[in-house]
Amino acid sequence: MKKNVICILMLIAVVALAICSWFVLPDVVTVQINHKGQATNALPKALAIAIPTIITFAGSIWQMWWKDEKNVKGYVVAIVGIFVMIATVLFNR
Numbered sequence: 001m002k003k004n005v006i007c008i009l010m011l012i013a014v015v016a017l018a019i020c021s022w023f024v025l026p027d028v029v030t031v032q033i034n035h036k037g038q039a040t041n042a043l044p045k046a047l048a049i050a051i052p053t054i055i056t057f058a059g060s061i062w063q064m065w066w067k068d069e070k071n072v073k074g075y076v077v078a079i080v081g082i083f084v085m086i087a088t089v090l091f092n093r
Contacts, residue, residue, distance in 0.1 A: 003069065007060040010078045014056040017085045021049050029092050048088055056081030 029048035032041035056078045063074025
């Protein structure tokens with residue numbers, strides 16, 4: 001039951017981040033930079049928000065359905081999605 005609460009909290013967090021990102025990010029979002037700090041790849045805003053959201057949803061749902069309590073793979077995937085969204089917002093301000 002505890003793992004379901006954590007997963008639901010991560011889902012709420014990523015939805016809140018997605019809503020905030022929609023208003024903060026520009027129409028074309030930089031998703032990759034090179035070693036000199038120059039933009040090397042960009043995506044439309046909707047896709048740049050959808051990818052980390054889907055990653056977090058997949059990890060959370062995977063963790064909720066996993067039978068073993070000690071397995072943390074779903075948590076790791078979900079947290080990666082949240083961190084990717086936070087990094088995207090920070091680099092595109």
